Amino acid sequence: MTMLRNRATVHHLLRTAILVGLTALLARLLFSGDMLLYIAPHLMLYARIATAGVTILALCQGYLTVASLRHPAIGCACGRDHDHDHAPPASLGKNVVLYGLFLLPLLFGAVVPNAALAGSLARNKGMNLAGAAVPNGASLETVELEGDADQAIKAMFRTNVYNKDYAKLGMLLYRQDAIEMKDEWFIEKLQAMNLFVDNFQGKRVTLTGFVYRESGLADDQFIVGRMAMTHCIADISPYGIVVEAPDAAGYPNDAWLTVDGTIDRTTFQGREVIRIVADGVISAKAPTIPYVYPDWNFASKL
C-alpha cells in the first residue's frame, strides 16, 4: 500500500508540475504579446479562456494532490476497494514517454526562442501570386457604388456578382494616385488588383514585405511577400507580388524591403498577375508581428 501510495503521489506531483508549467507558458505568451506569433488576433479571447482554464485545472490538481497526501483515495471516484483490479502499473519507460510528451511544449517554450516565421516557411508552403482567378463565361455586371462614381470607371470594373466586393475595392484603389499596400487588406488589395490586371497598368504602388525566390523567376526579379494567417501558424500561407529591379541579385532572401514602383503585368506559373517595376528599393525593419490577416468582411467597411 505504501508503495502504491508513493506512486500515486508522484503522479499527482508530476501532473501538478505540468499544469503549473502550462499555466506559466500560456501566461507568459499572453502578457508578452508573443501569443500573436502563434494565433490570429480574433482568437485571443480563446487564448485567454485557455489560460484561465489551465489555471483552474492546475488549482484543482493542486487541491487533489494535497488531498491525496492526506487521504490516499480521495477524489478517486472508482476507488478504494478495487485498486488491485486496475491495469497493472505502467512501466517506468511508458510513463517517462507520456509525461515527456507533456513536458515537450514546456521545454520548447522555455528554451527555443519565439520567432516570427516568414521566408523559411514560405518555401515549404508555395507562394500565392494570384488571388481568385477571374471566372470565365460568367455573366458580368457593373457594381453600384454610392455617390457619384464615374460611369467610365464602373465600366472598367465589370464583374460577376460574387466578385463585386473586389470590384468595389478595385475602384477605390484605382482612384488613388498611389496605392499603398498596408497590413490591412493586404490580401484583398492583391486579389482586387490581380482580378483587374488591365486597369492598374502604370499605377504607382508601395509595398513592404520579405524577399522570396522561386524557380521560374528571371535574374532581375524576386517576390516581395507577406504571410497570411487565418487562425494559427499551421494555416499560414504566403502571398506576394513579383518585383523587377535591376539590382535584384543584391537582395538576399528573407530580407525586409520597402519597394516603390509602377504596376505592370507578367505571367507566372500560367497565371496573369501584376508585377512591380521598381524604381526605389530600401531596406525595411521587420515588423514584430509579421503577419497579415484575411478580412472576411472587408466590403462592408469600404
Next chain:
Amino acid sequence: MSQNAMQTAPRASHAGVFAGLSLLVVSLLYFFASQSPGTALHNAKLLIFKTAFIGILLEALPFILIGVLASALLQVFVSDRMVRRIIPRHPLLGILTAGLLGIVFPICECGMVPAIRGLIRKGMPAYVASTFILVGPILNPIVFWSTWVAFRSRPEMTYARMGLALAVAIAVGLIVYRFVKGGVLRDEGPPRERAHDHSHGHSHSHGHAHGYRQGGVRGKLTEMMSHSVGEFFEMGKFLLFGALLVGLLQAFVPQQQLASLGHGHAGSSLLMMGLGFALSLCSTSDAFVAQSFLATFSKGSLVAFMVFGPMLNLKSLLMMLAVFKTKFVALLAVLSFVFVYAGAWVLETWLLKGG
C-alpha cells in the same frame, strides 16, 4: 493509485505508438547533437517545428478544455434518462437530428471527442454519435461562413462541402445503426446493458455513484475536478502527439512538393484527402488553405479535402483512438474515406464541371 494509475497506464494497443515516439525523440536528439548547441536553437527547421507545434496546441487547447468541462458537467449533473429522452427514438430521426445538431452547437473536432464520450456513456446511441462526430465540425454556421468567403466567386463549393458532409455522415450513421452492435467505447460495455454488479470495469461512471454516496456539493466538486484533470491528460497526450507529427510534417515536408504528386482527378482527390488528414487544420480555417490550391487541383478534390480533413485527421484520429474501440475507429475511417472519395468523384463528374 487507482484512477490515476488507470488513466496513465497506456493500453497494450498503444505500445507501438509509444515505442515509435521514443524512437522519434531519440532520433531528434541525434539530429541536434550533431550541431553545436548555440546554432541548434536557431535552426530554421527547429523554429518552424516549434512554432507549428505550439501554434496547434494553442489553437486546440481552448476547445479541448471546453470539451473536457462539458463532459465533466455531463458526467456529474446530467442523468442517463435525460439524454435518452432528448434523442429521438426512431433511428433515422436520431441520425437526422445528429446531422443538424452542429448548426446549434458549433463545436470543432477537438472538443467533440471528449464531449461525445460523455454522451455515449449517458446512453446516446453509437449511430447518433458517429453522425455527429463526422458532420458536426463541418455543417455549422461558422464553417459555412468561412468557406463562403474563401470561395467567394464559387458558392457551389460551399454547398458541395456542406451537402457532401451531411450525406456522408448520414450514410455512415445508417451503416453503424445496421451493423454495429454492442459497445463502441474502449473502456466499457454498452451503457444500457452494463450490469450494475460489474464493478471492476475501468470506468469513470462508477464515479458518480460514489460521489452521490459521498454526498454533498463537496463530493461532487472533488469528483468533477478529478474527472476533468484526468480527461485533460488523457485527451492531451493525443493532441500533443498529433501536434508533434503535424509540426514535423510542416517543418520537413514542403507542401508544394506534396501538391506536385497529384495528377488527374483520381490522384488529386486522394492526395488532397491525404493532405487534409495530415495537416489537421481547424475546419474553420481550412477553406482558405484549400482556396490556395484552386489553381492546381480539381474542385472535386478540394471539396474532398474540406470534407475529409475535418471528419478524420491525424489529431482527431489519435483522440478517437483514446476513446473508441480500435475496430470502431477503423470502421468510421474506412467508411468516411470511401464515401468522401466517391462523393467527390460524383461531384466532379456532374456538378462542379468547368470554370
